[in-house]
Amino acid sequence: MKLKTFNSTNVQHLRSGKPYLHCNSKTGLITINTQAAEIIGIKTDDMIQFHQSEDEPSEWYVEAVKKDGFLVRQKDDYGFLTNSTRIVQMIFASVEYIGTGGRLYIGEQVKFGKQNLITLITAGLINE
Numbered sequence: 001m002k003l004k005t006f007n008s009t010n011v012q013h014l015r016s017g018k019p020y021l022h023c024n025s026k027t028g029l030i031t032i033n034t035q036a037a038e039i040i041g042i043k044t045d046d047m048i049q050f051h052q053s054e055d056e057p058s059e060w061y062v063e064a065v066k067k068d069g070f071l072v073r074q075k076d077d078y079g080f081l082t083n084s085t086r087i088v089q090m091i092f093a094s095v096e097y098i099g100t101g102g103r104l105y106i107g108e109q110v111k112f113g114k115q116n117l118i119t120l121i122t123a124g125l126i127n128e
Contacts, residue, residue: 019106021062021120025092026100028085032072036106037080040064040118044074050087051117057094061110061117097125 019036023029032040040062042048047069053059070082092102107119 021104021106022101023088023091023104024101025085025088028083028088030070030082030084030088031075032080032082034077034079037072039106039109041116042072042080044072044080046072048072048082050091050120052090052094058122060091060094060104060120060122062120063115063117091120091122092125095122095125096127097122098127099125 017035019039020033021036022031022033032042037043040048041064047065047067049063049065049069051061051063053061070084070087072080072082075081091104092099102125104120104122105124107121110117110119
């Protein structure tokens with residue numbers, strides 16, 4: 001019998017090259033990968049806030065802010081973290097997603113007055 005062995009010494013962890021936020025509705029953990037953090041314009045101890053379109057409730061945006069936001073902390077060399085169970089639950093509910101975790105990919109940048117909003121793509125949150 002021939003076996004191929006896979007372990008931590010010969011299998012590299014692959015990072016997605018796409019910018020995204022991974023959200024968990026039970027813990028409220030929001031993980032922001034490095035590519036997304038660069039687009040949003042955040043680093044350790046910065047803050048973000050979320051916006052929902054009143055016209056299209058499934059449309060969400062994230063924005064870097066100076067005050068009254070969710071504090072962002074460094075996870076490791078690969079990204080950042082923040083927490084809000086309620087925000088994650090609201091995003092998931094707006095698209096009727098019943099899963100515990102899901103990715104929100106980063107879309108285009110939108111100017112809204114003086115605000116720089118980054119589109120969150122909720123279309124990937126699909127119930128199986």
